[in-house]
Amino acid sequence: MDGIVKTFGDTRALDGVDLAVPRGAVYGLLGPNGAGKTTSVRVLTTLLRPDAGTARIDGIDVAADPHAVRQRIGLTGQYAAVEERLTARENLGFVGRLFHLPRARVAARADELLERFDLADAADRVVKGFSGGMRRRLDIAMSLIAEPSVLFLDEPTTGLDPRSRLGMWDVIEELAADGTTVLLTTQYLEEADRLAEQIVVIDHGRVIAEGSPDELKQRIGGARLSVRIARPENQERAMSTLTPLCAGEVVSDDARTGFSAPIIAGDGVVPGVIRALDDAGVDVLDVEVRRPSLDDVFLVLTGRTTDAEEDAS
């Protein structure tokens, strides 16, 4: 994707997005609701024409030759796009035939995918009775019927219960291990962290950061130490004990029993802190070292949390 712009009325949904995914890589497109993730996917899958810029799949321009692009992609949208009155096998069959694959090939590929996505037992049941997780798996299987060179997964776990979400993660990890090129969008930082080797953070239609999950986390520095004590009157003693052990300013909360400070993460910090506080006669309730999450990264990059954005939209 090169300088892609897409406007809807007055809103610039995509405001010059550049994005390049190498073959065989799993990229995560991360951003809050309304950031432009789905619009990006819709441009790349020929569902929307960009107003400016070019997008190519396998070197083919999506605007110039959408038909050739459609032969090379698989799309799993935000809704499990399955025909719920047909069986799983029939769903795979009708999509395969719309790819103009020979019938025998469709049948063989359907068997293979049903097996792989753990749907073999349910293959000849009508999809209506399927769970959310089964529908999503079938949806992905349908996208893979013609062995696409790029698979687009638009929020593949939105609306799934935690167990199905974990199952879906396993499926995506397997795809990645097989060398399928995947572009997945998500608003769950945890999900991008776990699945994507490279994360592209987008907000208000622009790419605001790009890097591996570790690189992004490093941007906001190391770990933080949190300590909770029992009695507020020990506040000062606790702070003076903690200061030499930490890498920066020790901040206390309003209750005067909670403290946090940046530390150079390493072994032995926690026992050292507990010993020092104990020696100083401070009654420690809890000590925790928190490594930065992608939520922290997002907060640093955009100045707000993902949750706040969701509430606002």
Place this chain on the structure above:
Amino acid sequence: MNRLRWLLHDSWVEAERHLRIIPRNVELLIFASIQPIMFLAIFVYVFGGSIVIPGFDNYDQFLMPGIFAQTLVFGSAFTGIGLADDLQKGLVDRLRSLPMSRSAVIVGRTISDLVRNLFTFVVMIVVALAIGFRFTGGAVDAIAATALLVLFSYALSWVQAVIGLSVSSVEAANSAGFIWMFPLTFVSSAFVDPSNMPGWLRPVADANPFTLVTNSARALYNGNPVGTDAWWALAWSIGIIVVFSTMAARRFSRSTAG
């Protein structure tokens, strides 16, 4: 493969998707047949005794072609509802991302709805014959009359397709698809003689394409002279298909599941 072969192949795959479902939903099929039979019975037994149509000894012979036409026209609403449903579920997005013929999604849908409509029609003819309706115009004319009715219903499927692709939900497609069919079918010659309507309404009924279609079918079923009505009915159907298929294709390429 050339474009036409793609269109035919893909349309058939799409039609098959819908046709496979029909025998699995026996309930729907039963209720879809009960409604026209009920209409038939209500008009024949409730209004039949009170309505006299000049030129017809028997109201049944006048009425039944009207009911046939109305039933087929109402059946066209399935097209819009089905498309709105595909749209809402994200299936249209999936289909639009496939290397298939764009028009095939709607062509396949209208064809499967046509098959379903034909089934209802056959059920109705059987009931009509049992009640006492007779094709007095002969087999060729009866086939011609049926073809005209089916073609008109198929044309309206394309109108419904545009509606289904323009509204945002299945519920909206349902009401938007049915509401205009009441004036279309009742302000016409289907059930009564338009010459008894108020002066301002009569020209509306006379110009209504549904009147032309019903009049032609009625004349053919009863062995009466058809005149130019049949040609006008044919022209209307073809015109509607041309205009609305263009609109539907345009709508389809812009439609989204959002």
